[in-house]
Amino acid sequence: MSDHPHPLVTPIYETSTFVFGSAADVVAYNEGRSTQYLYSRYGNPTVVAVEQALAALDGAGAALLFGSGMAATSTALMALTTAGDEVICSAGIYGGTLHLLEDLLSRFGITTRFVSIDELHHLDAVIGARTRLVWFESPINPTLRCVDIAAIAAVCRARGVLSVIDNTFASPINQQPFRLGVDLVMQSATKYLNGHSDVTAGCITGPHALVGRIASVRRLLGTILDPMPAAALGRGLKTLAVRVARQNGTAQAVAEFLASHPQVSRVYYPGLPSHPDHELARRQMTGFGGMVCFDLGGDYDRAASCFDRLKVIARAASLGGVESLVSLPVLTSQLGYSDQQLRAAGVTRGMLRLSVGLEDARDVIADLDQALSES
């Protein structure tokens, strides 16, 4: 037996702690003169191997993994803001992020100003003396509206404000935000990165200095991912590029089918020339993604009966996995919104949101066709 088995795949280091040979080794670790690990809340070789793959995928200096996208978001926001600071956040944002800022971080003296897409495109007028950070998404759920990432990043840089994008919907295969000048990227690795709907995880990528500040806070909050789900995520990442390429193709075909269907009043997909941000998406994305939304005349009853009749596409929240999923935004991301709030978000009661999986495109389209035939 060889002492060095040279495994192709990084083993799962399912251990909470690591053994030192001597007091001198511990001293060397404490002084930063050692590559040894100490405790898995600080770091673990399986987790680090996946972090290195994620940094390479994003073209970033460093990456950190967390137990969920929300763990990544909350740890980053706590690391980068202080009482008295203001965060500017896109109003079109993941619901968890909105509530974290509005209901929780507000209790620690961090105030948030939620802004429209229009205001994001005129940030210079919105940024104030206390603004520390701008947090935004593109494409935005569920309308898939896009914002000009390079323009937002440039204003932030000029004003000395950090720009952070939630790149979950696009994935690094379809959108490379560091090439457009942003400071940090957050992703829910639960979605496309893992891609198999069997892990919750989150990721932050960025330059070493900024990521290092977040790493210190991750130690205190204990929000690091465990080695087992990290290994599952590492395996999922190996097929990210082929999965996303296939999902891009199927989503385009699904969007074109829906756009030609007489029962469908509107389709939201950045790959369709009818989408308001098609030109911007063409400039800043290399693929239009696997998310497609469509509207059945703003009518909840028609949307709900189409939803109920789907057979191949599963009725479930979340996105980015190998199985196609469908949700009704008014029952999930826009739950409890008033008519006025729905209008501001560009959402109607007749909307369905699809996350296109890896099934044969003909099966997905046939399923939609039969579900729509009676609506």
Ligand SMILES: *Cc1c(COP(=O)(O)O)cnc(C)c1O
């Ligand atoms: C799911 C999601 C999150 C939160 O990630 P979790 O892994 O569920 O904590 C954040 N942003 C977007 C866009 C998401 O879709």
